[in-house]
Structures are given as C-alpha cells and as structure tokens.
Amino acid sequence: MNPIVRVTLLMIHGLSAVTLLGAITHQALAVWWTPRPPASGWWHALRSVHPERYASAIVTLFVVTMLLGTSLYPSFRVDVRPGLDTRAPWGTGLFELKEHGVAIGLALLPAYWCGWRSASGRGARRALTTFLAIVIWWAFLAGQIVNNLHGL
Amino acid sequence: MTHPGAYCGASIGAAAAYTLAVLAGLPSFYYFPRLDAWGLQPLADEPTVRWYGYLLVGLIGGALGMLAGRAWPRPRWPLVWIAAAVCMVLLFAHEWSWFTR
Numbered sequence: 001m002n003p004i005v006r007v008t009l010l011m012i013h014g015l016s017a018v019t020l021l022g023a024i025t026h027q028a029l030a031v032w033w034t035p036r037p038p039a040s041g042w043w044h045a046l047r048s049v050h051p052e053r054y055a056s057a058i059v060t061l062f063v064v065t066m067l068l069g070t071s072l073y074p075s076f077r078v079d080v081r082p083g084l085d086t087r088a089p090w091g092t093g094l095f096e097l098k099e100h101g102v103a104i105g106l107a108l109l110p111a112y113w114c115g116w117r118s119a120s121g122r123g124a125r126r127a128l129t130t131f132l133a134i135v136i137w138w139a140f141l142a143g144q145i146v147n148n149l150h151g152l
Numbered sequence: 153m154t155h156p157g158a159y160c161g162a163s164i165g166a167a168a169a170y171t172l173a174v175l176a177g178l179p180s181f182y183y184f185p186r187l188d189a190w191g192l193q194p195l196a197d198e199p200t201v202r203w204y205g206y207l208l209v210g211l212i213g214g215a216l217g218m219l220a221g222r223a224w225p226r227p228r229w230p231l232v233w234i235a236a237a238v239c240m241v242l243l244f245a246h247e248w249s250w251f252t253r
Contacts, residue, residue, distance in 0.1 A: 092250055104170065104240055104243070124229035131237070
C-alpha cells in the first residue's frame with residue numbers, strides 16, 4: 001500500500017476511533033448515572049445526553065472504524081508483526097486480543113442496536129452498552145500501545 | 153421492532169462461531185498480503201492473515217443465530233452479554249502464551 005494512503009487511512013482510523021470512544025463513553029455514563037435536572041457542572045454535563053440517540057451513530061462508527069482497521073491489517077501483518085514477534089511478543093498478543101475484542105464487539109452490535117430500539121429495559125441496555133464500552137476502550141488503548149511499540 | 157430475538161440470536165451465533173473458529177483454527181481460507189492473493193492452504197514462510205477467515209465464520213454464525221433466534225418467544229438479553237463475556241475469556245486464554253514468552 002502506498003505510504004501516503006496508509007498514513008491517511010491510519011489517521012482517519014484514529015479519528016473515527018476517538019469519535020466512537022467519546023460517543024460510547026457519553027452513552028455509558030448517561031445509562032449508569034442518569035442526571036437529575038437541578039444539578040450543574042462538568043460531571044452533570046458529561047452525562048446529560050439522550051443515550052438512545054447515540055445508538056445508531058455508535059453502530060455506524062464502530063463498523064467504519066473496524067473497516068478502516070481491517071484495510072490496514074495487511075500492512076500490519078507484513079511490516080509490523082514480524083518485528084513484534086521477535087522483540088515484543090506480548091505486543092503481538094495485545095494486538096491479537098484487540099482484534100478478538102473488536103470481533104466480539106461487532107458480534108454484539110445487532111443485540112445492542114435492537115436493545116436501544118426496542119423496549120428491552122434498563123438492565124439490558126446497561127449490560128450491552130457497558131460491554132461495548134469496555135471493548136472499545138480496550139481496542140483503543142491496545143492499538144495505541146502497539147502503535148507506540150512499532151508504528152505502521 | 154419485530155423479532156428482537158433474532159438480533160440476540162445473531163449476536164450469540166456470531167460471537168460463538170468466531171470464538172470456535174479461533175480456538176479450532178477453523179477458517180480454511182487465507183489472505184497473503186505480500187502476494188495480494190487468497191488461498192485455501194497456508195504457504196510456508198509467507199505472512200498470512202487468518203482474521204478475515206475468522207470474521208467470515210462469525211458472519212455465517214450470526215446468520216444462523218438470527219434464524220434460530222426468530223423462534224424465541226422473548227429476546228434473551230442476559231444470554232447475549234454472558235455469551236460474549238465467556239467468548240472473551242476463552243479468547244484471552246487462547247492468546248495467553250504471547251505474554252509468557
């Protein structure tokens with residue numbers, strides 16, 4: 001892959017991931033700590049969102065971010081992975097777990113989306129949103145660490 | 153929304169199929185990025201991407217799960233996140249050897 005295209009894709013992948021991270025964090029906070037109207041301040045503002053309005057955006061961002069990552073996977077496999085395997089195998093393990101987390105997160109999306117679109121109840125929404133938030137945070141942090149170890 | 157059980161079934165089926173694919177090394181097709189080619193057998197000394205194959209198996213599992221889930225009278229929400237959590241634990245155990253080298 002052309003280096004300019006690769007770096008551009010990596011940048012868009014990163015920006016998309018940050019947007020997704022913000023969206024899922026707002027939604028998770030809102031679903032666990034629903035604000036009470038008279039409150040004010042930063043913590044109140046952070047969770048004062050309509051979490052149901054985030055569901056479709058989160059599904060879209062998740063899929064877009066994942067597709068961008070998927071397009072970069074061959075470059076990682078050829079240019080990064082061999083070095084990691086010999087110098088820092090735990091980095092390879094971290095990346096493998098990141099990919100597994102993303103795949104399980106992708107699998108979770110139908111139920112997550114349906115949970116927010118139907119009368120699933122607070123418990124189901126909390127559980128699915130929390131799980132997805134953990135997966136997204138995990139993938140983001142693992143990606144940052146691996147990229148710091150050996151970038152594309 | 154009609155058939156919410158189908159969505160739960162799709163999630164459970166996809167997560168289970170993906171995990172089984174990884175644990176059992178199921179996909180029988182590979183991508184060779186240096187050659188920009190696909191194959192049904194791994195090639196010696198050639199970097200191989202197997203993840204696409206795992207995802208395809210997960211997709212098939214999701215489709216089957218969706219069909220099975222349509223028959224459920226009620227969506228099984230707890231089963232979704234419990235299945236996903238179990239899959240993550242199994243996948244973590246599968247990759248553990250990377251952290252002990």
